[in-house]
Amino acid sequence: MDERKLREWVERLREAREVRRRFANWEFIKSQPPKLRIALEYFVETGDFRTAAALAGMGADEFVDFARLEAGIPLVY
Amino acid sequence: MEAMGELSAKLREWIEYFEEAREVRRRFANWEFIKSQPPKLRVALEYFIEVGDLYNAAKLAGMSVEEFNELRIKAGIPSVG
Amino acid sequence: MSASAVADTSFLIDWARYSRSKLLFKLFDVVFIPESVLAELRSERTLTWVAQGLEEGKLAVLPELPDASREALQLVARSRRLPVRPVDYPEAYCLVVGRELGYAVLTENGGALAVRDYDPNFASVEVLRALDILYRLWKLGHVESFRRELEVYERETKRLYTARDLAKYGDAL
Numbered sequence: 484m485d486e487r488k489l490r491e492w493v494e495r496l497r498e499a500r501e502v503r504r505r506f507a508n509w510e511f512i513k514s515q516p517p518k519l520r521i522a523l524e525y526f527v528e529t530g531d532f533r534t535a536a537a538l539a540g541m542g543a544d545e546f547v548d549f550a551r552l553e554a555g556i557p558l559v560y
Numbered sequence: 561m562e563a564m565g566e567l568s569a570k571l572r573e574w575i576e577y578f579e580e581a582r583e584v585r586r587r588f589a590n591w592e593f594i595k596s597q598p599p600k601l602r603v604a605l606e607y608f609i610e611v612g613d614l615y616n617a618a619k620l621a622g623m624s625v626e627e628f629n630e631l632r633i634k635a636g637i638p639s640v641g
Numbered sequence: 642m643s644a645s646a647v648a649d650t651s652f653l654i655d656w657a658r659y660s661r662s663k664l665l666f667k668l669f670d671v672v673f674i675p676e677s678v679l680a681e682l683r684s685e686r687t688l689t690w691v692a693q694g695l696e697e698g699k700l701a702v703l704p705e706l707p708d709a710s711r712e713a714l715q716l717v718a719r720s721r722r723l724p725v726r727p728v729d730y731p732e733a734y735c736l737v738v739g740r741e742l743g744y745a746v747l748t749e750n751g752g753a754l755a756v757r758d759y760d761p762n763f764a765s766v767e768v769l770r771a772l773d774i775l776y777r778l779w780k781l782g783h784v785e786s787f788r789r790e791l792e793v794y795e796r797e798t799k800r801l802y803t804a805r806d807l808a809k810y811g812d813a814l
Contacts, residue, residue, distance in 0.1 A: 484723075485759045492725045492755035495805060499751065502801060530751060532651070533681075533729055542683025544654040551799035558655065558800045560726075560751030599685035607692040616695050619702045620688060622680050 496530065499559035503527045508555035515554075522546065523554050530560055578612070581640040585609045590636035597635075604628065605635050612640065646769070647673040647703060648747040649735045650681050655749060655771060655798040657690035661790075666699045667783050668774065673703040673744065677731040709737045720756060728752035739766045747774070749800065772802050776810055787813045 504527055512523045522539035526532060526546075536546035550556045586609055594605045604621035608614065608628075618628035632639070646669045648656075653674065656662050665672060674691065679702060682688055694700030713733035720727040728736070732753035739746035745767040748754065757768040771794060779787035787810065795801060807814060 485761070488759040489723065489725055489755070492751070492758060495803075496726050496751050496755075498803065498805075502803065506801075530726070543650050543681040544684040544687045547654050548684060548686075556799075558749065558798070559803060560749065560754065598683075600683050600688060603685060603688040603692050607695065611696050613695070616702055619676060619679055620692060620695075 496560060499530055500528060502559050503530065503556055506555060506557045508553075511554050519549075523550060523556070526550055527556055581612055582610060584640045585612065585637050588636055588638050593635050601631065605632065605637065608632055609637055614639070644670045645673065645742075646671075646745040646747050647675065647735045647738050647742075648678070649675070649732045649750060649753065650678045651732075651749040651753075652747040652771065653678065653682070653691070654684075654687055655800050656747075657687040658798050659771070659794055660797060661784075661793075662690065664778050664783055665774065667781065668777055669745070671701050672699065672747070673701050673738075675703045675731060675734050675738070676705055677734055681731065703738065705734075706738070709734060709741060712737045716756070716760075719760075720752065723759075725755050725759075726752045728756050736763050736766055736768075739768070745769050747771075770802075770806075771798075771800065772806060772810070776813065779813065 507527050512520055512527075515523060519539050522535045525538055526535035529535075532547050532550070533543055535550070536543045539546050539549070541549065547558070551558055589605075589609055594602055597605065601621050604617045607620055608617035611617075614625055614629060617632070618625045621628050621631065623631065656665065672694070679691070682691065691700060695702070713730055713736075716733040716736065717728060717730055720733070728750070729752065732748055732750045735746045735748060736753060736756060738744060740763060746753070747769055749770055754768060754770070757763050757766055772791065775784065775790050775794060776787055778784045779790065784790040791802070
């Protein structure tokens with residue numbers, strides 16, 4: 484394992500989370516029913532669309548469209 | 561030279577055959593049923609009508625070939641070509 | 642550059658929204674889509690894009706290959722032992738197939754991009770994001786301005802490339 488690269492990626496993904504947090508439409512997110520709100524919040528924190536989609540009960544692409552178009556969450560990694 | 565001519569004649573014959581098959585599928589398909597399907601199945605059925613390719617249509621639908629075959633029968637689409 | 646590529650979910654659900662998506666086939670003869678990726682797609686837009694690509698012979702479905710599948714599962718498990726975002730099966734499968742069959746791997750997934758960097762087993766795999774594809778298209782003269790095309794892409798997909806991502810193409814921007 485390239486430890487240096489690993490650390491770099493930890494940092495990159497942390498920065499990505501900051502970007503998602505900053506640009507997300509929190510008013511929209513907080514107005515959602517629990518299932519969708521939790522999925523969107525999870526997605527903002529982790530960038531893991533797959534699990535977020537499962538939480539929301541949506542297909543992966545359906546969820547990503549919902550997140551990026553309606554909740555304003557930019558896709559970073 | 562003659563062999564090449566024969567080859568492209570055969571190719572043209574097949575292209576025409578597949579085009580006719582597509583027309584038949586389009587004509588017999590139950591479009592009301594197809595349009596009432598969820599996106600995944602609708603796209604797969606439309607793809608099957610256009611191309612007649614059961615294997616990839618089934619993949620698009622997320623079904624086995626056998627399951628998709630049942631669906632295309634329900635959708636009135638004949639298996640031609 | 643590989644004449645064939647294999648695309649994962651994260652790449653496809655962006656690229657299918659891009660108004661000039663057909664440009665992808667200027668770089669690749671065929672783009673393969675693993676069954677596990679196809680299974681995740683439900684939106685009409687993405688599925689229609691895939692169906693059209695299959696019809697035109699530009700896309701092909703990649704079936705599950707037992708050896709690749711086994712190794713992908715091992716990669717999924719291994720990546721979960723590390724402090725960085727783990728990789729899921731569809732991306733892991735793309736990486737293994739990319740290495741074994743010499744296909745470029747098209748992905749936007751952070752876990753997969755990280756694996757390529759830190760795991761020596763995958764150092765040889767060519768991993769491309771849309772950013773890289775657009776750059777190559779510009780170098781080959783298929784798009785007029787890399788910067789403008791990137792702006793279009795970001796606007797249409799809401800994919801954001803960070804300063805760190807863009808640093809390697811500094812001269813072109």
